[in-house]
Amino acid sequence: MPTTVRVAVVNYSCKLDDEAVTSGITALQAQVSDHLAPVWNVDAELFRLEPPTPCAGVYGLMLRDGTPDDGLDQGTAEATSHGLPLAHVFLGDLPPSQHWTHAASRELLNLLVDPIVSRMVYRQLGDGPDQRHRLYVHDIVAPCATYAHGYDVAGWRVADFVHEAWFVDEAPHPKAGFDHQRRIRRAFELLPGERVYAYDLVQDAWVAIDADPKTGELKESAERPQSLRARRLVAMLAEARARVLFLEACGGKHLEGGIPGGP
Numbered sequence: 327m328p329t330t331v332r333v334a335v336v337n338y339s340c341k342l343d344d345e346a347v348t349s350g351i352t353a354l355q356a357q358v359s360d361h362l363a364p365v366w367n368v369d370a371e372l373f374r375l376e377p378p379t380p381c382a383g384v385y386g387l388m389l390r391d392g393t394p395d396d397g398l399d400q401g402t403a404e405a406t407s408h409g410l411p412l413a414h415v416f417l418g419d420l421p422p423s424q425h426w427t428h429a430a431s432r433e434l435l436n437l438l439v440d441p442i443v444s445r446m447v448y449r450q451l452g453d454g455p456d457q458r459h460r461l462y463v464h465d466i467v468a469p470c471a472t473y474a475h476g477y478d479v480a481g482w483r484v485a486d487f488v489h490e491a492w493f494v495d496e497a498p499h500p501k502a503g504f505d506h507q508r509r510i511r512r513a514f515e516l517l518p519g520e521r522v523y524a525y526d527l528v529q530d531a532w533v534a535i536d537a538d539p540k541t542g543e544l545k546e547s548a549e550r551p552q553s554l555r556a557r558r559l560v561a562m563l564a565e566a567r568a569r570v571l572f573l574e575a576c577g578g579k580h581l582e583g584g585i586p587g588g589p
Contacts, residue, residue, distance in 0.1 A: 334375035353482035
């Protein structure tokens with residue numbers, strides 16, 4: 327039976343009226359309970375918190391004007407006043423033709439599956455001297471994140487998301503497909519125009535992997551994840567790497583029991 331968490335939705339945006347927020351939350355609730363819960367084993371009870379007040383035992387989903395860059399510049403908190411996970415939906419650069427629920431869905435689904443942004447997936451590519459060892463960010467929306475790849479629930483657009491099989495190269499083709507909309511045909515495939523991030527353990531560098539909008543061909547570039555939530559992974563790996571280098575510089579004198587965790 328799926329684990330159920332409570333999520334308080336708080337509207338700080340001037341772009342959304344009460345009717346749009348209430349109706350949109352209903353659509354998000356349907357997506358989580360009917361589509362996400364059966365495949366990721368986590369469900370949620372969404373409710374609007376009005377007025378915004380400290381609320382124990384719940385996750386938070388904040389609807390804000392402004393852009394993700396504003397969140398990074400302002401050091402936006404990622405925990406509620408009670409220390410539970412908190413995600414932000416920035417609507418400042420949302421095109422007028424797009425529903426706010428799609429941006430909210432992207433944040434909400436990842437908040438439920440990986441609340442503290444701590445999961446990564448190891449993948450080995452190639453053989454011999456060209457062999458690569460990478461840690462992929464465990465983002466269940468990124469391979470199919472754009473608005474065009476979303477779908478409608480109760481008249482509102484929400485984000486498509488991948489299933490667990492997407493993260494496993496050797497997995498047989500699942501009956502339910504690799505994503506909810508069944509557009510992805512194999513593990514680690516990206517839909518055209520999408521982007522995921524991975525950390526290359528050999529080169530000690532972040533890699534952005536992009537699918538060409540027209541051909542779907544994958545291209546790579548050196549770039550760190552830029553999202554507010556992903557910055558925790560960047561910091562975590564940088565700290566782990568620095569520890570390894572320090573221990574190596576010490577000649578292994580402090581390697582009692584080996585190096586716990588980290589690349």
